[in-house]
Amino acid sequence: MKELKPTKWAWGILPVAIFLAIWEIVARLSIVSEQFFFPPFSTVIQEFYYLTANGVLGTNFLSSLSRVLIGFCAGSIAGIAVGIIMGWRDTINKALNPIVSLIYPIPALGWLPLLMLWIGINEMLPITIIFICSFFPVLYNTVTGIRNVDRDYIQVARTLGASDVKILATVVMPLALPNIFTGLRLEAGMAWRVIIAAEMVAIPTGIGALMMKAESLIRIDIIIVCLIVLSVMCLAFEKLFAYLEAKITTKWK
Amino acid sequence: MPTIELININKYVCCGVNLKIRDKELLVLLGPNGSGKTTLLNIIAGLTDYRGSVLFDGRAMDNMPARTRRVGYLFQDLVLFPHLDVAANIAYGLRTDQQTAGQRESRLNELLEMVKIGHLSSRYPKHLSGGEKQRAALARALAVSPEVLLLDEPLSSLDTQTAKYLRTELKQLQQKLKITMVYVTHDLQEAEEIADRIAILQDGRVEQVGRPEEVFFHPENEKVSEFIGAPNILHCDYCQSLGHGVMEVGCGGLSIIVPHDGNSIQKIALLPRDVYVSDVRPPGPEVNRFRGTVTGIRNADDAIRIEVKAGDNQLLAEIPHHIFDELNLTIGKEVFLILKLRRIRVYENKDL
Secondary structure, eight states: OTTHHHHHHHHHHHHHHHHHHHHHHHHHTTSSSOTTTSOOHHHHHHHHHHHHHTTHHHHHHHHHHHHHHHHHHHHHHHHHHHHHHHHHOHHHHHHHHHHHHHHTTSOGGGGHHHHHHHTOSSTHHHHHHHHHHHHHHHHHHHHHHHHTSOHHHHHHHHHTTOOHHHHIIIIIHHHHHHHHHHHHHHHHHHHHHHHHHHHHHTOSSSHHHHHHHHHHTTOHHHHHHHHHHHHHHHHHHHHHHHHHHHHHHTTTO | OOOEEEEEEEETTEEEEEEEEOTTOEEEEEOOTTSSHHHHHHHHHTOSOOEEEEEETTEEOTTSOGGGSOEEEEOTTOOOOTTSOHHHHHHTTSOTTTSOHHHHHHHHHHHHHHTTOGGGTTOOGGGSOHHHHHHHHHHHHHHTOOSEEEEESTTTTSOHHHHHHHHHHHHHHHHHHTOEEEEEESOHHHHHHHOSEEEEEETTEEEEEEOHHHHHHSOSSHHHHHHTTOOEEEEOSEEEEEETTEEEEEETTEEEEEEOOSSOOSEEEEOGGGEEEESSOOSSOSSSEEEEEEEEEEEOSSSEEEEEEETTEEEEEEEOHHHHHHHTOOTTOEEEEEEOGGGOEEEOOTTO
């Protein structure tokens, strides 16, 4: 299997390298448009270096990152907590499910006008948007995960003398983890997509805001730098949760 | 350890079930699918609500939750926790509040040793064979030192040989631990091998309770008789040992050779499917081969049942449809019967 590894790597990197090479050539030869409107990859990398060196990219990135982390963690923790209660207690699920079903389909950005009026334009706005964006999918996946746990596991734990709390903590939650992680993985990427949109519309700092400023200055190279950062962060967050999920469940799944 | 009494139990198909399970006995609940066997186990374990009363040694358990009943339960699908290794599965029921880590460790080792899977303690269920899973699940059920052990068709997913070994071990374990065991199955042979007593359950009702030979030789009604295969039961007029574990018995004018090496035989029984029918004299020694006359032909579910008068006995034989078509049997026709020697069951007890 070891001989296959280089091939695997090549398949990951080679298409990207070819894509970047074609991009560079097409842009330098001005085939599509002027370099001004379609800068070559090397120019984008150069700009990436400048923006990193003068701290602009770092400051805006950290603004976005902190919002994503706070909103995503809070939303996920709340989603898991409410999801556990709904998944475990049928009555609560029956009571809350219709409300969740009504609110869940609303796109996170759909809340933006309402939240701008309720919260105002401040740090809480993007965090709240991310919270909503994370809360419902994680809640939904947690409820599904818990309710999908085979009842026989719960019954057998009861005959082994386990209390409800012990059953929840040692049987139901571990078995629901794959579902919960699916929710977290999907929403980790989604949080970055949403924060960019929120910052573009309403917030003066962050990667989204930087993109809007670049747009007003017609700095396409900066816009592409921001898109690359966004792409890498979405991918990194999703991969992180995929890794954690595999790490936790690979032994027994 | 306790005597279990089910009094007028009603739940799903179970309808007014009354059953007494004696202290330290192995009672087999035997019945077809959907007869209410698993429901009764769940009721004893306290895993479902019900109408009626369950008593352990005379104490009503109806308001006692499953976790305090001290009932070990081996589920049909075994239900090992997939996210825990064998050791953690077994240790799940060990009380952390009442035992020190050392005591738990020692109990765990004792259980692993008891079911002979000490070498598998760090494996996850997905890496275990059917028999190993069965042993791990059994050890887990025994970890709580149960007074009652319930087993719901625990060997149904295993191959015949492994199931046979494990059945023997289960029986030995039950005698060693001196616990009351309720074992559910739909297989008569399995029930006969393991049971102290068998309770026949059909359509949610207990039709008969008794020792395996009692049930087989004295089915209380047509339903029970049909369920156990409508055996031919013949009274023996005489019986003499031929040595080498073989006896000759006389039943209604037929001299039948029986593999038996015990006391004198009062009755013998043979299932209709163990009686061969031929329209020509079969070759081979004249042992357990008889001439008879067809007196009746009727359709059973997936075979034809032929009533044959042989000597003074009315015997029932069961043959597949395609054989019946080949034999071209009609009432009054003369046929030859072969009684399968190894399938003949004997009943010694003169008291019944």
